Amino acid sequence: MRTALILFIGCFAGLALAQDTTITLLADGAPALSLRVPKDAKVTATTNHTTITTSKLALYIWTAANAKTPDDALPGVAGLIKTEFTNFKPTSPHDYDC
Numbered sequence: 001m002r003t004a005l006i007l008f009i010g011c012f013a014g015l016a017l018a019q020d021t022t023i024t025l026l027a028d029g030a031p032a033l034s035l036r037v038p039k040d041a042k043v044t045a046t047t048n049h050t051t052i053t054t055s056k057l058a059l060y061i062w063t064a065a066n067a068k069t070p071d072d073a074l075p076g077v078a079g080l081i082k083t084e085f086t087n088f089k090p091t092s093p094h095d096y097d098c
Helices: 002-018 070-086
Strands: 020-027 030-038 042-045 049-053 058-062
Touching: 020 042, 020 049, 058 070
Parallel strands: none
Antiparallel strands: 020 030, 042 049, 049 058
C-alpha cells in the first residue's frame, strides 16, 4: 500500500511539473533567479525587469543593477518603478483591480 501511495504521489508531482515551465531571470548578465511559471504564462523580459502575465496574475520583477543585498538595492527602487506610475494608462476597468 505504501509503495502504491508513493508511486501515485510521484506521478501526480510529475504531472504538476509538466504543467509548468522554468524560466531564469538575469541580473547584470548572470543567472539570478529561477522560477516555475504556468505553461500558458506570457513572459516578457527587458534589460531591467521581467513581466509574467496569466489570466489571473500580473507579476513584475525588477533588477537592481550592481546590488548585492536588499539594502544596496533599496535607494534605486523608486527610480526603477517610477515609469509604471507616471506612464500608467488603463486599458480596461480591470486595470484598477487590486
